[in-house]
Amino acid sequence: MIQIGQLDVFLENREVRSNGESLRIGSRAFDILEVLIRAGGALVSKDEIIRAVWPNVVVQENNLQVHIAALRKALAGDRDLIRTVPGRGYRLVAANPEPAVAREPMRPLRMAPAHGMPYCVSSLVGREATIAEIVGALDTTKVVTLVGAGGIGKTRIAIEVAAQIGSRFADGVVFVPFASVSDPRFALDALAAALGLPMPVGRLSLDDIASRVAGRHMLLLLDNCEHLIDEVAQIASAISEANEGLYVLATSREALRVPGELLYPVQPLDVPDEGGTAEDILAASAVQLFVDRARAADPRFPLDDRTLLVTGLICRRLDGIPLAVELAAARAAVLGVEVLAEHLDDHFRILAGGFRTALPRHQTLKAMLDWSYRLLDDTERALLRSLGVFMNGFSFDAAYHVIKERGFSCTEVLDALSGLVAKSLVVRESEEAATRYRLLEITRAYALKQLEDHGERKAAALAHATYFRAILSRAPTRLAAAKTTPWFMAFRHELGNLRAALDWAFAPDGDRAVGIALAAVAVPCLFDLSLVDECCERARAALDAMRAPEVAPVPAESRLPLLAAYGAALLFTQGPVPAVHEAWSEVLSLAVATNNAEFELRALWGLWSIRQYGGDAHAALQLARRFGALAQMADHPAFSLVAGRLESVALHYAGEPEAARERLGQLLCNYECPTDHWGIPGFRIEPGIVARATLARVLWTQGETSEALKTAQCALEAALCYGHDIVTCYVLVEGLVPVALLSGEFELAREGIALLRTRAKQGGFMVWLACSECYDQYLKSIAEPDPTRLPEFRAALDAVRQTGYLAQWTMLLAQYARALNECGRREEAEAVLDEALQHCAATGDRWFYLNLCRLGADLATRSEID
Known part of the structure; x- marks a missing residue:
């Protein structure tokens, strides 16, 4: 605190009080007052004041006079303490002959709010381990710098560290707030004022200050150094080297780079994982901070499960940045968490209005980022703006690609990226051998706004989309023997970028031609990663865009993968509906016309799937054999395996178990489990695993129940290891669940149905979800017979x-007919059985035919008994 007449001035809080009441003065007026205070009674020229208060801005002298008049008005009876030196400038003459800044020249300020250290009105949450580590570091290191993004909590942590270890230092802790120093020339003045040194008539020198603190044992807390980084580095280096007993704790967005410096990166608070329980969510430190601040504003802030779930989502969106979390909590206390979450995309408008005692740039997110942005050079600013187009991280190559068209060299971009990482605006992430970078969500929103304001958004988005089209074009070829797992793992990292690029391309101001080309290489990969629902949606958008009059005709090599992926995705999400048949028929026609054997095989697989899933065993067997003939001509082992599977499945459903088992034996005898668990892109039904599921069914039909169950369970274990939801669901639907139900292993069936339901929901496989519900009714009709459930069973059948x-x-x-018969509804049971027999006659589906005949005999016997 500094006393001027009847006024108490708090520089660190930028607050002026009169008789304990806070006075409202403008920010420029306060800046002028601070310059006069730090001059220590010396004359400050008008030009010096203007350069300090309005840096890089041309202003008239009358602006200065207006603010001087406002200060004199605030001083009231002490207005003459600000004296004008005509033609030269102003000086501040303290009414008290020993103002706070000069009363005790060599006594460092102690840990009390009135002596320079900011007063923290709120508790510190989630930083216990961090503080302990920094305290430990200061046992052995003389210079420790806390680095991190704006709003990460560096100052707050440093103050807490100083409070804990202040008693170690005989001469206490000195807090030097550089945030309010806008001109590097005044850095030493701020240091001298904090140390309580009298201001000389001339300029201060670092050597003078170092000599004055010689022999002292103190902790120097240098706060907010990034905009004065060179000057503060000189201060820290000179003073710490000249004095064995002086330690430095600095906060900055980049390193001071002085000898012996230990960098401590301050990390965001912990955020909860998606899908966690209420207890898990509340255990995250970001959520704890949110709740603490929200309840401080509104003691009635709820802690029910729904509120915690939304709070966890908010904290994840804000990357655990304490400032953002605190601002969000203040808004949530007024608006409620649901409204806040709904409007969180507008980060800078809704997250404003922090503590009034906070630095102005910490009262809104935009002000905080404006401060950081102004400290960058032109190349760093241009790169930061361009990086806003990336979602979930990027490589250096990707960053260079989006900006190189603006004339920047690779070296310039590398230097700029290094600068952004050093200044904590870009986060560096290393994963095994690959190094990736990312922007925090708030920084990305700011970068995008800057990109928009500079008119660069479209060019950057186009470069971003074309880069990822080129990357995806390097995917392993459809018939390549090369390993594909590493490539697909890398592709997972780029999903966010892929989605952002596709969203932009098909938006009104995007580029549809680029979007179609990107979708052609990306959509099949979405299918391969089990993102079947999204694959279907993205493919449909691209196919619709092809019909736009302004889009040039799309070549077959782009149309084929889109149509094939769309047909496959639609099959698994909606079933063998007419749209699926249309898609695969178009693929077949186009493949034949362009002599593309690979996509001709895919089309035959698609058409076979329609017939097989639709229960048309005759047509499925014909298509399987046609596929086999073409695969033999293609002379590729992978397609030969697929051909063997298709034929064996068709033979099983056609009621030829011996032939099916022989074909399966041939397939599995020559089959080797792939070391590369991703197989051929686009053919995600891994033939060896699903063949075992079919073999389990064949074994059951031949009376080998125990072996059938064992084979089905082995197939499921292999599917789970393989890691593709389509394969897992297929094994459950076609193998384990029906075999378990038919074998009376109801607990195994129950577990299988639960897993099927979960995976089907997860993948958007509506066909298999409907089937899981029908299997569930089948199981209940045996394990928990109840006549009142029969309508539910019928409804499940209708849904399938x-x-x-x-x-x-x-x-x-057949099971529905049994359930009806056991409830005494024999005529209805016979009608259902007749429906099943008619289906067999019409389609050639005879795998269950003998069981239907036995059921018919049972119903007839019961009828005679009755």
């Missing part, structure tokens, strides 16, 4: 029929 998935139709109808 509506999808067109009739592969298990006869088995399901």
